[in-house]
Amino acid sequence: MRAMEEKILSAGKILPGDILKVDSFLNQQIDADFLFGATEEFYRAFAGCGVTKILTIEASGIAVAFAAALHFHVPVVFAKKAKTANMSKDVYCSKVESYTHGCTYDVTISKEYLSENDRILIVDDFLARGSALGCLIDLVGQAGAGLVGCAIAIEKQYQGGGEELRAKGVRIESLAKIAAMNEKDGIRFC
Amino acid sequence: MRAMEEKILSAGKILPGDILKVDSFLNQQIDADFLFGATEEFYRAFAGCGVTKILTIEASGIAVAFAAALHFHVPVVFAKKAKTANMSKDVYCSKVESYTHGCTYDVTISKEYLSENDRILIVDDFLARGSALGCLIDLVGQAGAGLVGCAIAIEKQYQGGGEELRAKGVRIESLAKIAAMNEKDGIRFC
Numbered sequence: 187m188r189a190m191e192e193k194i195l196s197a198g199k200i201l202p203g204d205i206l207k208v209d210s211f212l213n214q215q216i217d218a219d220f221l222f223g224a225t226e227e228f229y230r231a232f233a234g235c236g237v238t239k240i241l242t243i244e245a246s247g248i249a250v251a252f253a254a255a256l257h258f259h260v261p262v263v264f265a266k267k268a269k270t271a272n273m274s275k276d277v278y279c280s281k282v283e284s285y286t287h288g289c290t291y292d293v294t295i296s297k298e299y300l301s302e303n304d305r306i307l308i309v310d311d312f313l314a315r316g317s318a319l320g321c322l323i324d325l326v327g328q329a330g331a332g333l334v335g336c337a338i339a340i341e342k343q344y345q346g347g348g349e350e351l352r353a354k355g356v357r358i359e360s361l362a363k364i365a366a367m368n369e370k371d372g373i374r375f376c
Numbered sequence: 377m378r379a380m381e382e383k384i385l386s387a388g389k390i391l392p393g394d395i396l397k398v399d400s401f402l403n404q405q406i407d408a409d410f411l412f413g414a415t416e417e418f419y420r421a422f423a424g425c426g427v428t429k430i431l432t433i434e435a436s437g438i439a440v441a442f443a444a445a446l447h448f449h450v451p452v453v454f455a456k457k458a459k460t461a462n463m464s465k466d467v468y469c470s471k472v473e474s475y476t477h478g479c480t481y482d483v484t485i486s487k488e489y490l491s492e493n494d495r496i497l498i499v500d501d502f503l504a505r506g507s508a509l510g511c512l513i514d515l516v517g518q519a520g521a522g523l524v525g526c527a528i529a530i531e532k533q534y535q536g537g538g539e540e541l542r543a544k545g546v547r548i549e550s551l552a553k554i555a556a557m558n559e560k561d562g563i564r565f566c
Contacts (some may be wrong), residue, residue: 215450215489218445245434248406249452256446260380262406262439299405314497318462 189224190339190361191375193217200369202214204342212311213246221253224361228309228337229257233361235334237307239263241300243282243293243318251309252338263299265325267291277329282321285314293321302330309366313338314358316347323356335359342367343376380529380551383407390559390560402501402529403436410444414551417501418527419447421549425524427497429453431490431516432471433483433508437446440465440529441499448497453489455515457481468518472511475504483511490519503528503550506537513546532557533566 211217211336214344235328241274242251255262264370267282268291277294284291308322321335335357341348343363352358363376389397401407427448432542433455434439445452457472458481467484474481490496498512516523525547530540533553542548553566 204484209486210488211451214454214456216442216445216454218442218451221442222446245438245454246449248435248438249442252406252408252411252442255406256412259409261401262408264404264406264435266404266435278558296399296404298400 187375188227188343188362189220192221193224194340194362194364194373198373200367200372202369204367205339206342206364206367206373208340209313212250216249218249218253221250224339225250225253225309226257227361228254228307228359232258232307232334235307237334238304239300241265241295241306241308241322242310243267243268243322246312247310247318250311254307254309254337262309262326263295263320265293265322267293278325280324280328281322283317285317293325295325297306297329300325300329300331304325304329304331305334306331307334308336309338310336311339313341313348316351319347319351323351331339341362377565378417378552379410379562383410383414384530384552384554384563388563390557390562392559394557395458396530396532396554396557396563399527400528402440405520406439408439408443411440412446414529415443415499415527417551418444422497422524422527423449425497426495427524428494429490429496430499431455431496431512432499433512433514435447435456436502437500440501441534444497444527452499453485455485455512456485457483468515470514470518473507475507478525483515485515490515490521492520494519494521496521497524500526501529503531503538503548504535506541509537509541510528513541514554515545530554554565 251262276297336362341360341363365376366374441452471541493513528550531550531553556564
């Protein structure tokens, strides 16, 4: 069994509403040593693809993206969910729908940090319906950068977002891929 | 000259409104290798203090806290700026005033991840007037945890937040401490 799968079984909790709570090592408390070790798998998968930059979205994507970046020795760029006073007005912008928060919000990234010369690996903590990932892919497209692929900590395969993107030709590698999950029977991995 | 000071001089920009823009390596784009190297200084300062956990605040504190955690081999916990659907109602809560965004907001952390048995090192990217840091210290106090100290990437010493907290007995170590800064004369470090 893979490291992320073992960690989910030992430290994750299934909550009502199809929620997998991994707050104890990924989302609010972050097991830094574990995450650094686990993300080496991303490097094995995408080494040799010429990755120049890792792209993620705040806030919960930052730790896993940072861990991955230490293996690739490239910078992380993170998309922001709200414009801030000290961000350049020269931004790429896309929209993302959050099922967790029940709203749609703008996501922006300064044009300074994504260019047509970049080869981008997108990294995120979760992939479910693919809304956040679709938004990040859109930002990469707006910049004219190359998309190497997507590296995901936990994919809820049964929610279909990953399959939809793979059908469009996007390469996605996930550290754990959940085929089914419920409070009674627990988790079944792909 | 220290690594963070050199980086600020080579990659930072002073903007109107007393803003030090370090988006290119700390805030939006993150130079992972640099940050991992620079935060070793935190470990040298606080090794032997029995740190059990690193506490920060989303979003821009996460990367520097994660980098530090890899030196201490302890988990990171980050305080959240808004309650989310999958967070336990059992949270510690404090208020922080954001001068960047011109508003006050609630900051919460699940009680699961801070306890009286913890010895906490607070890590953040910036220290100016000390509003965010004061809020994190308050959360540590609510949990009855021990506060080892605060480790800051960039302190704007002239804004007084650090001195006020040091006067209360809080140990604060900063990778770069700015004594004065303006667009015309540039930056003077302490």
